[in-house]
Amino acid sequence: MNPTKLVAVFAENHTGRLARCAGILAESGVNIHWLGIAGVNGFGVIRFLVDKTDLAYRVLKSRGFTCSLPEILAVEMADEPGSLHFLTSKLAEAGVNLKNCSGFVFNGRAIILIETDQLEAARRVVREQDLHELSEEELLSL
Amino acid sequence: MFWQKEIELLRRDELRRLQTERLRKTVAAVWERVPFYRKRFGEAGVGPEAIGSIEDLCQLPFTTAEDVRRSYPEGLLAAPRSEVVRVHTSSGTTGNPKAIYFSRRDLETAADVMARCLTMTGATKEDVLQNMMTYGLFTGALMMHYGAERVGMLIVPSGPGHTERQVKLMRDFRTTILHLTPSYALYLADYLERQGIDPRKDLRIRIVYVGAEAYTEETRARIEAALGVDVFNCYGLSEMNGPGVAFECLEKSGLHLWEDQYLMEIVDPESGRPLPEGERGELVLTTLCREAMPLIRYRTRDITRILPEPCPCGRVHRRIERISGRADDMLIVRGVNFYPQQIEQVLMGVRGVGRNYQILLEQADELTVRVELSASAFDGRVEGLRALQETLERAIREEILVKPKIELVSPGSLPVSEGKAKRVIDNRTL
Ligand SMILES: [Zn+2]
Numbered sequence A: 001m002n003p004t005k006l007v008a009v010f011a012e013n014h015t016g017r018l019a020r021c022a023g024i025l026a027e028s029g030v031n032i033h034w035l036g037i038a039g040v041n042g043f044g045v046i047r048f049l050v051d052k053t054d055l056a057y058r059v060l061k062s063r064g065f066t067c068s069l070p071e072i073l074a075v076e077m078a079d080e081p082g083s084l085h086f087l088t089s090k091l092a093e094a095g096v097n098l099k100n101c102s103g104f105v106f107n108g109r110a111i112i113l114i115e116t117d118q119l120e121a122a123r124r125v126v127r128e129q130d131l132h133e134l135s136e137e138e139l140l141s142l
Numbered sequence B: 001m002f003w004q005k006e007i008e009l010l011r012r013d014e015l016r017r018l019q020t021e022r023l024r025k026t027v028a029a030v031w032e033r034v035p036f037y038r039k040r041f042g043e044a045g046v047g048p049e050a051i052g053s054i055e056d057l058c059q060l061p062f063t064t065a066e067d068v069r070r071s072y073p074e075g076l077l078a079a080p081r082s083e084v085v086r087v088h089t090s091s092g093t094t095g096n097p098k099a100i101y102f103s104r105r106d107l108e109t110a111a112d113v114m115a116r117c118l119t120m121t122g123a124t125k126e127d128v129l130q131n132m133m134t135y136g137l138f139t140g141a142l143m144m145h146y147g148a149e150r151v152g153m154l155i156v157p158s159g160p161g162h163t164e165r166q167v168k169l170m171r172d173f174r175t176t177i178l179h180l181t182p183s184y185a186l187y188l189a190d191y192l193e194r195q196g197i198d199p200r201k202d203l204r205i206r207i208v209y210v211g212a213e214a215y216t217e218e219t220r221a222r223i224e225a226a227l228g229v230d231v232f233n234c235y236g237l238s239e240m241n242g243p244g245v246a247f248e249c250l251e252k253s254g255l256h257l258w259e260d261q262y263l264m265e266i267v268d269p270e271s272g273r274p275l276p277e278g279e280r281g282e283l284v285l286t287t288l289c290r291e292a293m294p295l296i297r298y299r300t301r302d303i304t305r306i307l308p309e310p311c312p313c314g315r316v317h318r319r320i321e322r323i324s325g326r327a328d329d330m331l332i333v334r335g336v337n338f339y340p341q342q343i344e345q346v347l348m349g350v351r352g353v354g355r356n357y358q359i360l361l362e363q364a365d366e367l368t369v370r371v372e373l374s375a376s377a378f379d380g381r382v383e384g385l386r387a388l389q390e391t392l393e394r395a396i397r398e399e400i401l402v403k404p405k406i407e408l409v410s411p412g413s414l415p416v417s418e419g420k421a422k423r424v425i426d427n428r429t430l
Helices: A014-027 A053-062 A081-094 A120-126 A136-139 B010-034 B036-045 B056-058 B064-068 B104-120 B138-150 B163-172 B183-193 B217-227 B341-347 B382-400
Strands: A007-011 A030-040 A043-050 A069-077 A098-106 A109-116 B083-091 B098-103 B130-131 B154-156 B179-180 B207-210 B230-231 B235-236 B242-248 B253-257 B264-267 B281-287 B297-303 B330-335 B337-338 B353-362 B367-375 B405-409 B424-426
Touching: A007 A053, A007 B242, A014 A043, A014 A053, A030 B382, A043 A053, A043 B098, A043 B163, A043 B382, A043 B405, A069 A081, A081 A098, A081 A120, A098 B353, A109 A120, A109 B083, A109 B207, A109 B367, A120 B242, A136 B242, B010 B056, B010 B281, B056 B179, B056 B264, B064 B098, B064 B297, B083 B104, B083 B138, B104 B138, B130 B138, B130 B163, B138 B154, B138 B179, B138 B242, B138 B253, B154 B235, B163 B183, B179 B183, B183 B207, B207 B217, B217 B230, B217 B341, B235 B253, B242 B405, B337 B341, B337 B382, B341 B353, B341 B367, B382 B405, B405 B424
Parallel strands: B130 B154, B130 B179, B179 B207, B207 B230, B353 B424, B367 B405
Antiparallel strands: A007 A043, A030 A043, A069 A109, A098 A109, B083 B098, B235 B242, B242 B253, B264 B281, B281 B297, B330 B337, B353 B367
């Protein structure tokens, strides 16, 4: 299974930078499936889930953006109260420190995107709890 | 190794006698031939007869950069025009530049003094010097050129830029010494890494002279580590022949200032009062050998101190500490004094910091430091950036005792300053 990667872009000015990134990605025929902005004190990081990750990374980098490709874990949960609490408590028990985390519900499927330095430990928890980890292909075909 | 052993190893009392004789000659010459000095001396109520020894120097008035600029183009000339063979100018951003004249003998002397500096760092006629400074009105490239030629090196007068060609020249002519600006040295190191060229294996550079821009010890360490070379601190200014006024010896611990050429004083930058030996203040220089354009008690605005202890290399010429700032650059924020170089020093020592920065002063004495991120250190997480911000905040506060606001910006987004870096923007109105 291919690891799922986001394209992360450093941005000191969110709105302007987002507009420029989106423009460049559109020109290159890259489709954005999800995006998130993490911001503090006047700067932040824009994170994209796109269909052509390597291409997006290359074009943004060549246009002077500071980018990286953090790996994430995409997990499907039951779309019902308590399931997020269940997963995060299990991760906490295993000592997994979440760096960034976001979730959404699409077509009745609840998906959580997990970023952590302890990816393997998190993956083990997901497997032990019999939860489904989505491959990049699966995530993009939602 | 010595170039002019008899002068470099002169006994202290012999040096003093030489200085006294040369000072009296210089003062008599400007009194006689430069109306500007005759007027100034008159206003101060002194004449050449007042100068019996070098201690009497402090009775003479100062010469400032503004005086030199106002005397443009030839108000300070002490020799007939027919006897001068060269003029250099020092860039001024506003108004007139400073014009500096040389007689044939002045150029000869400058070449020998430069040759002393190069020999002092272990350079010999076997070396190949690639001179990557701009040749022209600026003194830097030409004076280095003459000094290296005097030593007998092979010179590659490449000038700056065209990095790809520079590297080809280094390879083809087996360059062993570079002369360039510190920012270009860092760029070159970057370039070689990107091209997969290992300077330690693929090139033969062993010594690098950097100049024309202020830089810190951390920058020197970076250049030394990246290129596998020795970088020697040098000090000079166009008003005093350019590079080679003071230079480090192999000890790399302070710069020997050639006291047979220049009389040095350290004064309080505000009051002009001479400070005791060893205290930090503004360097004031009087030329002792210049024919075409002698300068008396010239205010360099550079901040340093004299290191009075003798140097293990045996040279009698006293050392100065590396320049810690410009008197004009000193900033006062919330009543605290500091120099921008102190901030640069902190930045260059922290991983994750890129090549450029800017210091911003705003209303209500708000200090903001804009810092370019290093592209390779970005991991895509906001936490890493936040940690970097906190580290910088703490380290700068410890250094200058003022808490800054740190703004992280993209690599390459801040303006690159040409030549002498101007990185402070003061928007405060008083
Ligand atoms: Zn020495």
